[in-house]
Amino acid sequence: MKLQAGRSEESLPDKEAYTAAEAVAEAERCLYCTDAPCIQACPTSIDIPTFIKKIASGNIRGSARTILEQNLLGYSCSRVCPVEVLCVGSCVYTGWGREPIQIGKLQRHATETVGALTSLYTPKPKNGKRVACIGAGPASLAFAGYLALEGTEAIIFEKRSVPGGLNTTGVAPYKLKADDSLREVQWILDLGVEVRTNTEVHPASLVNEYDAVFIGVGLGDDSKLGVPGEEGPGVVGAVDWIEQMKLGTAKAGKRVLVVGGGNTAIDVARECALLGAEDVALVYRRTKKDMSGYAHELLAAREEGVRLVESSVVTGFVRDAAGKLVAARVKTGEAEREVPCDLVVIAIGQAKLRAVAEQLGVALDKRGCVVVDDNCRTNQPKVFAGGDCINGGKEVVNAVADGRNAARHLLKEWA
Amino acid sequence: MADLSINFAGIKSPNPFWLASAPPANTGEQVMRAFDAGWGGAVWKTLGDPILNVTSRFAAVDLGTYKMMGLNNIELITDRPLDVNLKEMYEVKKRYPKHALIASLMTETKEDWRVLIKRCEDVGVDGLELNFGCPHGMCERGMGSSVGQEPKLITEITSWAKEFAKTPVLIKLTPNTGDITEAGLAAVAGGADGLSLINTIKSIIGIDLNKMVPFPAVAGASTNGGYCGPAVKPIALYMTAALAREQGIRNTPISGIGGISNWKDAAEFIALGATSVQVCTAVMHYGYRIVGDMIEGLSEYLDAQGMKSVEELRGRAVGAYREWGDLDLGHKLVARIDDKSCIGCQLCVTACHDGAHQCIFTGREEKQRPPHAHAHGNATPPTPFRVGAIAGERLPWVDEPECVGCNLCQLVCPVPGCITMQEVPGGKHETWNDRTREGRTKLPGGIHDV
Ligand SMILES: Cc1cc2nc3c(=O)[nH]c(=O)nc-3n(C[C@H](O)[C@H](O)[C@H](O)COP(=O)(O)OP(=O)(O)OC[C@H]3O[C@@H](n4cnc5c(N)ncnc54)[C@H](O)[C@@H]3O)c2cc1C
Ligand SMILES: Cc1cc2nc3c(=O)[nH]c(=O)nc-3n(C[C@H](O)[C@H](O)[C@H](O)COP(=O)(O)O)c2cc1C
Ligand code: SF4
Numbered sequence A: 001m002k003l004q005a006g007r008s009e010e011s012l013p014d015k016e017a018y019t020a021a022e023a024v025a026e027a028e029r030c031l032y033c034t035d036a037p038c039i040q041a042c043p044t045s046i047d048i049p050t051f052i053k054k055i056a057s058g059n060i061r062g063s064a065r066t067i068l069e070q071n072l073l074g075y076s077c078s079r080v081c082p083v084e085v086l087c088v089g090s091c092v093y094t095g096w097g098r099e100p101i102q103i104g105k106l107q108r109h110a111t112e113t114v115g116a117l118t119s120l121y122t123p124k125p126k127n128g129k130r131v132a133c134i135g136a137g138p139a140s141l142a143f144a145g146y147l148a149l150e151g152t153e154a155i156i157f158e159k160r161s162v163p164g165g166l167n168t169t170g171v172a173p174y175k176l177k178a179d180d181s182l183r184e185v186q187w188i189l190d191l192g193v194e195v196r197t198n199t200e201v202h203p204a205s206l207v208n209e210y211d212a213v214f215i216g217v218g219l220g221d222d223s224k225l226g227v228p229g230e231e232g233p234g235v236v237g238a239v240d241w242i243e244q245m246k247l248g249t250a251k252a253g254k255r256v257l258v259v260g261g262g263n264t265a266i267d268v269a270r271e272c273a274l275l276g277a278e279d280v281a282l283v284y285r286r287t288k289k290d291m292s293g294y295a296h297e298l299l300a301a302r303e304e305g306v307r308l309v310e311s312s313v314v315t316g317f318v319r320d321a322a323g324k325l326v327a328a329r330v331k332t333g334e335a336e337r338e339v340p341c342d343l344v345v346i347a348i349g350q351a352k353l354r355a356v357a358e359q360l361g362v363a364l365d366k367r368g369c370v371v372v373d374d375n376c377r378t379n380q381p382k383v384f385a386g387g388d389c390i391n392g393g394k395e396v397v398n399a400v401a402d403g404r405n406a407a408r409h410l411l412k413e414w415a
Numbered sequence B: 001m002a003d004l005s006i007n008f009a010g011i012k013s014p015n016p017f018w019l020a021s022a023p024p025a026n027t028g029e030q031v032m033r034a035f036d037a038g039w040g041g042a043v044w045k046t047l048g049d050p051i052l053n054v055t056s057r058f059a060a061v062d063l064g065t066y067k068m069m070g071l072n073n074i075e076l077i078t079d080r081p082l083d084v085n086l087k088e089m090y091e092v093k094k095r096y097p098k099h100a101l102i103a104s105l106m107t108e109t110k111e112d113w114r115v116l117i118k119r120c121e122d123v124g125v126d127g128l129e130l131n132f133g134c135p136h137g138m139c140e141r142g143m144g145s146s147v148g149q150e151p152k153l154i155t156e157i158t159s160w161a162k163e164f165a166k167t168p169v170l171i172k173l174t175p176n177t178g179d180i181t182e183a184g185l186a187a188v189a190g191g192a193d194g195l196s197l198i199n200t201i202k203s204i205i206g207i208d209l210n211k212m213v214p215f216p217a218v219a220g221a222s223t224n225g226g227y228c229g230p231a232v233k234p235i236a237l238y239m240t241a242a243l244a245r246e247q248g249i250r251n252t253p254i255s256g257i258g259g260i261s262n263w264k265d266a267a268e269f270i271a272l273g274a275t276s277v278q279v280c281t282a283v284m285h286y287g288y289r290i291v292g293d294m295i296e297g298l299s300e301y302l303d304a305q306g307m308k309s310v311e312e313l314r315g316r317a318v319g320a321y322r323e324w325g326d327l328d329l330g331h332k333l334v335a336r337i338d339d340k341s342c343i344g345c346q347l348c349v350t351a352c353h354d355g356a357h358q359c360i361f362t363g364r365e366e367k368q369r370p371p372h373a374h375a376h377g378n379a380t381p382p383t384p385f386r387v388g389a390i391a392g393e394r395l396p397w398v399d400e401p402e403c404v405g406c407n408l409c410q411l412v413c414p415v416p417g418c419i420t421m422q423e424v425p426g427g428k429h430e431t432w433n434d435r436t437r438e439g440r441t442k443l444p445g446g447i448h449d450v
Helices: A018-029 A037-041 A048-057 A060-068 A076-080 A103-114 A138-149 A177-190 A203-209 A238-247 A263-274 A296-305 A355-359 A394-413 B028-037 B082-095 B110-122 B153-163 B181-188 B229-244 B262-269 B279-286 B288-305 B349-354 B406-410 B432-437
Strands: A131-135 A153-159 A194-196 A210-217 A219-222 A235-237 A255-259 A279-283 A307-309 A312-319 A325-332 A334-341 A345-346 A350-354 A383-387 B004-008 B011-013 B016-020 B039-042 B056-063 B064-074 B100-105 B125-129 B169-172 B193-195 B201-203 B224-229 B254-257 B274-279 B333-337 B419-423
Touching: A018 A048, A018 A103, A037 A048, A037 A103, A037 B011, A048 A060, A048 A103, A048 B201, A048 B288, A060 A076, A060 A394, A060 B288, A076 A103, A076 A177, A103 A255, A131 A138, A131 A203, A138 A153, A138 A177, A138 A210, A138 A312, A138 A394, A177 A194, A203 A210, A219 A238, A235 A238, A238 A263, A238 A345, A238 B229, A255 A263, A263 A296, A263 A345, A279 A312, A296 A307, A296 B193, A325 A345, A334 B274, A383 A394, B004 B274, B011 B100, B028 B039, B028 B082, B064 B229, B064 B279, B082 B110, B100 B110, B110 B125, B110 B153, B125 B153, B153 B169, B153 B432, B169 B432, B181 B229, B193 B229, B193 B279, B229 B254, B229 B262, B254 B262, B262 B274, B262 B288, B274 B279, B333 B406, B349 B406, B406 B419
Parallel strands: A131 A153, A131 A210, A153 A194, A210 A383, A235 A345, A255 A279, A255 A345, A279 A307, B016 B039, B016 B274, B039 B100, B100 B125, B125 B169, B169 B193, B193 B254, B254 B274
Antiparallel strands: A219 A350, A312 A325, A325 A334, B004 B011, B056 B064, B064 B224, B201 B224, B333 B419
């Protein structure tokens, strides 16, 4: 899996990795707490102090093993997890007013140093079971990977041309670039998982062919504002634009407006700023304190020059005779003004993908999320689901936890 | 996967990791939890006639933010009744037949030793460890290190124990002695089946300068305690190696103790001749859970080295531990400073000037060599002048003809890998012992030279 060169995301900076000595020095700082709060804060409950102490002792393979036994996508998670509000945020050092342990960077050090999963694990002999997954995002990859380790044949159908889900197509490049996501996908495929890209399947038949089916389709298209002038060049959906920036050559404009207040909105704003836009403004309908995006992300965006325009909505777009975007109409309170811009990115959420679930006879809740039990099983006994399609859009690590839990449950049932 | 199991003088253990005789091995409930966590064996907290303890009992040396670099204690042997301990030991052995359970013993008369040994063996222990090492309290009563410091007593009591014991007898030695091999040989002379070392080192950890009382304070006074923990590892390693290479001890297995906190520490003891290792302070600090990394780390290490068992590692480094007189005088190293990673702190400059041989300099000018210099003329900066990536013109330079290769600059450098010691080829192999044999030990500038 090799992506073409010259993609826009390649010009964005990378997160800095630890050198081996730096990792050991940081690992030595870990207090090795009992019943550690970081473990509880991790949706996959990685035994964090143990993996860190193994870095300190030089048992790097053991460290990676401790991570991966709970989180098979420990590598991408180490780079994309919002650690500030998860493990790192709960470090006892934080409460004490000291610098918390850099758990994400340490986790990256262990998983990246060890690399291929096959260097740690040999999948068990075939257990005669076969499963199919729909969508090759983190949820399905975790599900398929854990089952493959135990000898289950796993196949993933992916409608896009590349696997990895939003890890490949959506996550901010300064956290994880597409080729790094694909590198991790390959580690999982090497366990014997098959992925068929460019394949949108007819799920109904799968239930008969396989011992279990996993729905990991994530979310759908970007929602629209539904205001005059929205259709046409210059106004794009956030997830769509990000995908084209990561896998293609989509550029930031000179003057960019990003509409929304969530993490996707903040991501796009930062990405545009880093790609060289002269002015980037986040237009949010309420105030800063209401934003669903993380405070640390907003802070980072503002450090990169992103402006926040609070309590404002976009009511329409102004285009010239040729249809080119010229400005957006921004309404703050009663006042409405035209803000000149050449790119507007709409980041107000994504639609739910209902079709797959409906074809399988799987129940959805009011919001359109797949309904599952504690083991991620749907109302159809052979059908499981996990990730954004059950929670409406959380983090990669939640998707991994779902896939893993479903796999563990099936293995227990089959045992 | 390498085989971690060991056979220590007939005592079988699934791995070389044993709890040392100390608080972590006080009770059956603890030892069973430790075995569940992965420990291969345990040496029970020393048994003997009941004692009384004081509070407080421990004090420690911290190193920066690292707590308990060294630990000092003034605790005595078990404070629990013997029959309670024995009942629990029986229970442990019954539930964990494959693990090594060793009774640590300390008492006085020959008859006491006979009874104590019999009662322990009756509950099924796999071996006995005679505690000749406790350097506080018990030694004032003629036991512990006061035995371990007297080779004659070591031999005598060991031979008593051998007379009564059916299981292997290990002698736990005290480091509070001039020559550890003397103590080791004395134990072997008494028939010891194995040697354990080190027990704690006599110490005073510090003083409360306001109250003028040493730590740990007991109602306005204190006493010397026993020192252990990471700080004592180098001493314990040396003593292990000294026994391992001693002709008369070579065939006696050694249980290495002292500052072992992880698999690397353990591997070092094994490479210097230990068959098993024992741990106290690290468990007191972090709990039984540390054994998980010890087992996994050692096993990974053995696999990476292509070794199939712990036995293959045992003693591998003993051969490279030599007398000073056998070291190669022709071997020459000089320090090299990496211009990319140097951060310009110049700690090496100060260290070399004040603590070594005045041969690291800064700046573009020639420098006057110190009076003791071996080379002639001034030290000249490298041309072209090297400018560091981070350090800029603060990048120091080494006057190589004057560098004695002592390592000090590398040791003080905060940046890993920045200062490396480079070998200068062409030195002729020669040792001091070679020179002695050839009668070339007289060097110019001696006491009688004028
Ligand atoms: C812009 C953006 C940035 C984000 N940044 C972060 C971050 O920094 N950190 C973080 O932890 N989380 C982040 N998230 C959230 C995270 O990416 C998701 O929670 C996670 O990827 C969900 O995983 P998933 O497996 O459920 O679905 P997805 O990753 O969405 O994968 C679903 C896959 O299914 C495929 N698919 C859909 N329908 C079909 C079908 N019918 N047939 C075949 N294939 C199909 C899709 O093409 C896709 O590849 C971000 C999300 C977005 C939108
Ligand atoms: C609190 C404490 C109590 C100890 N009690 C005993 C004991 O009863 N018998 C004994 O042989 N050694 C005893 N020791 C010594 C340990 O067994 C061990 O030899 C020493 O601590 C060195 O190992 P370490 O550096 O891993 O702690 C004790 C040590 C400590 C810290
Ligand atoms: S560690 Fe336990 S026994 Fe010791 S002082 Fe603290 S509470 Fe008391």
